[in-house]
Amino acid sequence: MANFIRRPDWFIPESQVTPEAVYHNRREFLTAMGFVGATALVENALEAATAKDNLALYPGKETAYKVAVKQTPEEWAIGYNNFYEFHTRKELVSHPQIIGKFLTEPWRLRIDGMVEKPWVGDAQDLIAQMGKKGVIEQRVYRFRCVEAWSMICPWTGFSLSKVLELVEPKKSAKFVRFETFFDPRMAPGFQALRGYPWPYTEGLRIDEAAHELAFVATGMYGKPLPRQNGAPLRMVVPWKYGYKSIKSIVRIEFTDKQPKTLWESLAPDEYPFESNVNPAVPHPRWSQATERRLGTDERVATIKYNGYSAQVAALYK
Ligand code: MTE
Numbered sequence: 001m002a003n004f005i006r007r008p009d010w011f012i013p014e015s016q017v018t019p020e021a022v023y024h025n026r027r028e029f030l031t032a033m034g035f036v037g038a039t040a041l042v043e044n045a046l047e048a049a050t051a052k053d054n055l056a057l058y059p060g061k062e063t064a065y066k067v068a069v070k071q072t073p074e075e076w077a078i079g080y081n082n083f084y085e086f087h088t089r090k091e092l093v094s095h096p097q098i099i100g101k102f103l104t105e106p107w108r109l110r111i112d113g114m115v116e117k118p119w120v121g122d123a124q125d126l127i128a129q130m131g132k133k134g135v136i137e138q139r140v141y142r143f144r145c146v147e148a149w150s151m152i153c154p155w156t157g158f159s160l161s162k163v164l165e166l167v168e169p170k171k172s173a174k175f176v177r178f179e180t181f182f183d184p185r186m187a188p189g190f191q192a193l194r195g196y197p198w199p200y201t202e203g204l205r206i207d208e209a210a211h212e213l214a215f216v217a218t219g220m221y222g223k224p225l226p227r228q229n230g231a232p233l234r235m236v237v238p239w240k241y242g243y244k245s246i247k248s249i250v251r252i253e254f255t256d257k258q259p260k261t262l263w264e265s266l267a268p269d270e271y272p273f274e275s276n277v278n279p280a281v282p283h284p285r286w287s288q289a290t291e292r293r294l295g296t297d298e299r300v301a302t303i304k305y306n307g308y309s310a311q312v313a314a315l316y317k
Pocket residue numbers: 077080081082083084085144145146180200228229230242243244245246247248
């Protein structure tokens with residue numbers, strides 16, 4: 001993706017960011033003061049689950065979502081990443097010097113906006129809650145980056161529709177906006193790409209969000225997500241270009257306005273809001289007709305909606 005050097009007026013300097021220690025101590029403080037029970041009133045379902053408690057939920061129950069083609073070797077999927085908060089070089093994102101300061105536990109997640117029942121709590125509590133409902137699954141999906149590489153991997157998680165059931169969007173909600181963490185102390189890319197309109201944001205129409213295929217991934221290859229792949233939880237929207245699959249989410253907001261996404265703000269002609277995989281529509285700077293499978297030299301034809309036409313084409317009639 002292109003390098004854009006621009007610094008909007010509203011760029012938040014590092015000095016204004018909540019110190020990490022304050023953020024991380026909050027939960028310990030509440031627990032020590034015996035407030036965890038009391039805050040459940042405000043902070044829905046603060047179950048105080050940890051990633052360790054949730055390990056038993058992996059890999060999740062097998063579902064019909066499988067791909068007949070060979071899976072991408074795990075080392076490629078976890079060693080070749082787009083995560084601009086850390087580094088623009090895909091091979092470097094997972095390097096301990098780059099990802100090493102990224103703490104994904106505790107992880108405060110907010111699901112709010114135009115909903116009947118806002119949910120605020122730790123990401124692991126949401127995962128535990130979904131575990132209790134028995135909705136944690138493993139799905140093998142095709143994943144196609146706009147840069148014309150692709151992978152096939154097993155994800156663990158739950159359908160985003162389960163989140164909609166949980167918070168009950170109001171009739172007025174027409175879109176869902178997703179937001180990634182913003183903490184320059186944990187990720188060097190914020191400093192390196194100062195002009196970007198951080199935090200990384202993405203969005204879906206509400207009917208896309210409600211679609212069975214839109215998936216909240218908490219793991220891959222049978223284990224919790226590695227940090228470089230978007231721990232503790234991320235979106236996987238398999239019929240859209242990879243940048244719609246936002247990582248390390250801190251907020252899911254239901255809104256009546258189409259959200260501005262990071263990539264759309266930088267280059268609207270190249271990264272429009274909808275961004276469904278379509279081999280017939282070239283990116284302004286390259287063809288989208290074929291893709292390279294990660295870990296191979298193989299080039300294969302790209303399929304409309306990334307092969308999920310039967311499921312999603314009706315959304316775009
Ligand atoms: N989410 C955040 N927060 N930051 C990013 O830079 N990159 C996107 C997407 N989600 C990105 C992100 C792009 S361009 C792709 S292709 C996928 O993450 C890559 O996911 P992977 O590294 O797990 O393969």
